[in-house]
Amino acid sequence: MSPLQWSYDKTLQDAPRDLKQAKALLTQASYPNGFEIALWTPPYRSYNPNPRLMAEMIQADWEKMGVKAKIVAYEWGEYVKRAAKGEHDALTIGIVSNVPDPDNWLKVSSCTEIGSSFNFSRWCNPSFDDLIQRAAQTLDIAERTRLYTQAQKVFKREQPFTPIAYATDYQVINKRVTGFKINPLGPTIFSGVGLK
Template sequence: MQQLVFDIVPNNARRMAKLLTHECDVIAYPRLAELALVSERPDVKVQESTSMNVGFWAFNTQRPPFNQVKVRQALALAINQRAILQAVYFNQATAARSVLPPTSWAFNQQLATPEYNPQAAKALLAEAGLASGFNMTIWAMPVQRLYNPNALKMAELIQADLAQIGVNATIVSYEWNTFRRKLTEGEHDSVLIGWAADNADPDNFFRPLLSCAALESGSNRAQWCDPVFDRILNQALLTDDQLQRRSFYLAAQQYLQTEMPLVALAHSQRIQAINSQIEGVTINPYGGIALFSARRVQP
């Protein structure tokens, strides 16, 4: 390679246009809605990899009625996860059963598949004393991320689902820095956001998202601090026996599915599109584009 030029193009459509007109050779994060069209072109290669991320819907468990487990369970039952995967991820994601991706060595295969059951959701709300429903906010992040490429669209789908069980949801969004600050201050009822890990250790998913320490640092969007859950995580770090560690993480996932401080929605695919004349470019499930072996092959 004799020359490498980085062209910063924030606009999705312009990035794709530059690839298709051969003004650039590699783009990250092509729009999922355009993948089918791009994949049919002989001059473009599409690379995919299972990414270590999770998109989720977190409840502010320090605010009523989200401090009630039955309410959180009801909201989880009320949403159509399959419709979200189709409309937001264009089926370029795996339905989540845990914050851990299914490729993780600690993933709990025994977890129940997420159920869409509005009637059961209504029954749980009635048991929680909310048979008439309630009002709430869904905060949708204003930026596009791999784990959630369109939070506003997702919020609209969830809003419609919640209306079917008598819950009136208002969608809220702010400029990104303001959004993050207000989240840290706990002003939200619920939020659509996610997490991208920089290593595959299960602790890198559980601790930053749901531990009591993460509540102090500001990354615990569920505002959830549970001593039982923290104890499980700490026990998992006290041994280097992977089988024993796995048993603790299996228990942690089962506990989360019962307590439901958040609803794990999807693990998105990492995708990049490349000019077919470029070889040696690999895709990294943790992010970035490896270019050290890149070369152009003349047709």
């Protein structure tokens, strides 16, 4: 979930990058010499203007621990169709939200979205689903935030996929423009905008 989204849990921390520990875990999983994997990358997307470069950076990081990634690319329609069927080993993908609600970010990881949306990891956790469903059914923002925070903890503990980056929007405007704010979740809003 984007750090700009209300109810984002700022207390969650990523595990430290530890090459020695990664190699030890591979050995423990019976891959002491690593393994080969296909890493899918989509064509240009608005949230990632150079997905091939990102895949190459991941490929280089994985190679350090013995995982050899072959980068695979498809045109967008084919990419999404094959990913929804679960044909990939690993892939990169993004999401752009134009709805300022945490449910829009979290629901894509629910059990009900496997094969029909962007739950390409095919992860299913009933307690996660229960938390986001209960949150979506209440109007109390404090209670929704509490439930969404718990759901984020479940997600972080199981880490079905790894968020890499969040796009930042910039807008060039004339210094005479007043009241303009960038909407990080969608279209440009001109309500309250004026000139001085």
